Amino acid sequence: MSVVLHTRHLTKDYGRHAALRELDLDVRAGEVYGLLGPNGAGKTTTIRLLMDLIRPTRGRIVLFGEDLATDSVRARRRMGHVPGDLVLYDRLTGEDHLRLFAALRDHPDLGEARALAKRLDLDLDRRARELSKGNRQKLGVVLAFQHRPDLVVLDEPASGLDPLAQLEFHSYLREYAAAGGCALFSSHVLSEVEQVADRVGILLSGRLVADARISALKAKALRELTFTFAAPVDAAAFERVAGVREVRADGAVVRCRVAGPVGELVRVAADLPLVNVTSQEPDLQEIFLDYVVGDGDD
Known part of the structure; x- marks a missing residue:
């Protein structure tokens, strides 16, 4: 065009x-x-x-x-x-x-x-x-x-x-x-x-x-993954993974915000007593807010 x-x-x-x-x-x-x-x-x-x-x-x-x-x-x-x-x-x-x-x-x-x-x-x-x-x-x-x-x-x-x-x-x-x-x-x-x-x-x-x-x-934006385990786990293992920007642990549930490929993060979770994992794709509002607060150009 x-x-x-x-x-x-x-x-x-x-x-x-x-x-x-x-x-x-x-x-x-x-x-x-x-x-x-x-x-x-x-x-x-x-x-x-x-x-x-x-x-x-x-x-x-x-x-x-x-x-x-x-x-x-x-x-x-x-x-x-x-x-x-x-x-x-x-x-x-x-x-x-x-x-x-x-x-x-x-x-x-x-x-x-x-x-x-x-x-x-x-x-x-x-x-x-x-x-x-x-x-x-x-x-x-x-x-x-x-x-x-x-x-x-x-x-x-x-x-x-x-x-x-x-x-x-x-x-x-x-x-x-x-x-x-x-x-x-x-x-x-x-x-x-x-x-x-x-x-x-x-x-x-x-x-x-x-x-x-x-x-x-959306492909390069931060996305949120939620891991549910059979018992509480040490969240520090997730903080060391490349691309992870934020880790929040609540009992047996760990939420991570990650930029780029998520394969390494999923492999770390798979070595623990993993029960379930969900991924939330970012919408345009989340992407926009990431830029406004300074994360979008990371």
């Missing part, structure tokens, strides 16, 4: 504070990319740079093969955006918004927008000021996709959506990517990212500390 979004050494400084540092990123057509990070990590700065709302201190952004600094207007015509601080025209109905954005984009076909509004159960005849937070968010999503963009940049797109609307939006997003669309989205709901993203990037203090498929992150 072709690269839709490409950044190199992308940096944004605010005085002495570096909000984003040397970001190298490639996102391809047909891909959903989840951008993760705690508050202040640089996610919103990245999104604003991609939308040309702010300019980088240094570095490059290439969209659709062209430098954003050369012609941002042409690039943005091919993009959709759901901002984290969505603002609508309170006196306009949903239908009015669709027609306004269609005129601004010179894209009169509203078929995609109306179909998506129906899927999300959004009433386009109501004024924006009459809409709940969830329905306002639905309208923001519909506006982002109404012109069939090649790239969508989404900041907390499912915020406020009810569970059924979230499921429908996730299904639509996967269909969009399967048809060749490209999406970069930020979300604090990590279970949402795990459901829809092909790859994720983790930002900490403005730096990209991880960039991989979720399956690859």
